[in-house]
Amino acid sequence: MTPQLPVEALERLEKAERRQRRETAKRGLQALPVSVLGLWLLQRGLCGCGCDTPLNPLVEWDEKSPPDDFIVIAHVLARGSRGTHDRKNVELWRHACNKRDAGPDTSGAASVKRFTPDMQRKLLASTETRDPKKWQRAGKIPQPKVSKLSREYRKSLKVYSGKT
Ligand SMILES: [Zn+2]
Numbered sequence: 001m002t003p004q005l006p007v008e009a010l011e012r013l014e015k016a017e018r019r020q021r022r023e024t025a026k027r028g029l030q031a032l033p034v035s036v037l038g039l040w041l042l043q044r045g046l047c048g049c050g051c052d053t054p055l056n057p058l059v060e061w062d063e064k065s066p067p068d069d070f071i072v073i074a075h076v077l078a079r080g081s082r083g084t085h086d087r088k089n090v091e092l093w094r095h096a097c098n099k100r101d102a103g104p105d106t107s108g109a110a111s112v113k114r115f116t117p118d119m120q121r122k123l124l125a126s127t128e129t130r131d132p133k134k135w136q137r138a139g140k141i142p143q144p145k146v147s148k149l150s151r152e153y154r155k156s157l158k159v160y161s162g163k164t
Contacts, residue, residue: 002040002041002044002045003045003054005036005037005040005045005057006057006058009057009058009071010036010037010040010057013036013057013071013073013092014036016072016073017033017034017036017073017090020073020075020085020090021033021034021085023079024075024079024084024085025085027079029079029082029083029084029085030084030085030086031084031085031086032084032085032086032087034073034085034086034087034090036073036092038087039090039091039092040055040092043055043091043092047092047093047094047097048074048076048091048092048093049074049091049093049094049097049098049101051094051097053069053094053097055069055071055092055094056069056071057071059071066095066099067095068094068095068096069094069095069096070094070095071092071093071094071095072092072093072094072095072098073090073092074090074091074092074093074097074098075089075090076089076090076091077089078102
């Protein structure tokens with residue numbers, strides 16, 4: 001049985017939804033109205049990240065010590081990765097879960113949701129842009145050896161011994 005969402009909490013979340021929608025539109029991404037009450041019912045009052053913790057609509061925001069259980073409008077695919085603001089990409093999450101997944105040290109099943117194609121491209125790019133010359137300097141790729149029988153070798157001997 002889904003718990004009731006108190007009117008004050010609904011109003012606060014609706015306001016947050018409008019603000020997130022505006023911010024998303026400013027980024028030039030799709031931004032459509034999402035029913036907070038609809039999300040609440042669909043998620044049965046549970047956190048959408050996958051932890052299934054019951055959301056507590058009575059928890060209020062505190063700037064000094066943000067409460068873990070504060071409910072936020074979360075974007076499953078982060079907007080930094082071109083995530084949209086619409087029914088498919090918006091969920092109600094606990095603040096702690098949202099913070100965990102938005103941070104650099106993502107862990108847990110929910111972070112897989114946010115392992116986006118964009119991130120994969122970035123990771124690939126970071127390995128591809130390694131400079132092979134730097135590897136050589138670091139001695140990781142052996143320089144080709146000059147054979148003692150080669151002309152180059154004999155030439156270099158002549159230079160060192162001063163013979164012409
Ligand atoms: Zn969660």
